[in-house]
Amino acid sequence: MGDLFLWALIIANVLVSFKGFNDALFYRKYLFHVGSIRAGEQVRMISSGFLHADEIHLAFNMITLYSFAPIVITFLGGWSFLLIYFGSLIFGNLLTMVIHGNNYSYSAVGASGAVTGIIYAAILLFPQMQIYGFIPGYVFGVLYLLYSIYGMRAKNDNIGHTAHFGGAIGGYAITLLKEPILFQTNTQLVIVLAIPIIILFVMAKQGKL
Secondary structure (H helix, E strand, C coil): CHHHHHHHHHHHHHHHHHHHHHCHHHHHHHCEEHHHHHCCCCCHHHHHHHCCCCHHHHHHHHHHHHHHHHHHHHHHCHHHHHHHHHHHHHHHHHHHHHHHCCCCCCEEECCHHHHHHHHHHHHHHCCCCEECCCEEHHHHHHHHHHHHHHHHHHCCCCECHHHHHHHHHHHHHHHHHHCCCHHHHCHHHHHHHHHHHHHHHHHHHCCCC
């Protein structure tokens, strides 16, 4: 069942994204746009997570999802995988509204929030994992979010970098709520993965985002 959910999400992302690549009106109608969401178009909170800026953005997110999702499915099952995916997607966009809510022209797309939540969940559940055969999973997770900080500050693309952080928080929180034993068995990892999240809130409070 979990593998079916995974492939359904990948196919949905590919189909919706390619529709957006070839239909500018569709793309504008369903991307994350602060002004439109505040005007009541709440569907964008979900639909924007299935659109992508370009083929490379789509491929990166889907390959990353395909790499990390099986770990979450193996440890927690298919339904918990879906909960973390959509919970992280929504949490990512909620954080984006908190940080950019007064910028009515702000827009973004991507499954980044959902995927980052899955990354964080997988690393928490299987800290011994290696990315590309040699990069420790927790190092990849921290570097991924540090890159997101750069993207948030640079503001030179249409990728939802802020959603990376919200997604990470969502995946982190939901996984720990479902598996509180991780606080005891992986205490150091829980702390390490919290560091970039703390950095985000410090920077936001100082107005550096």
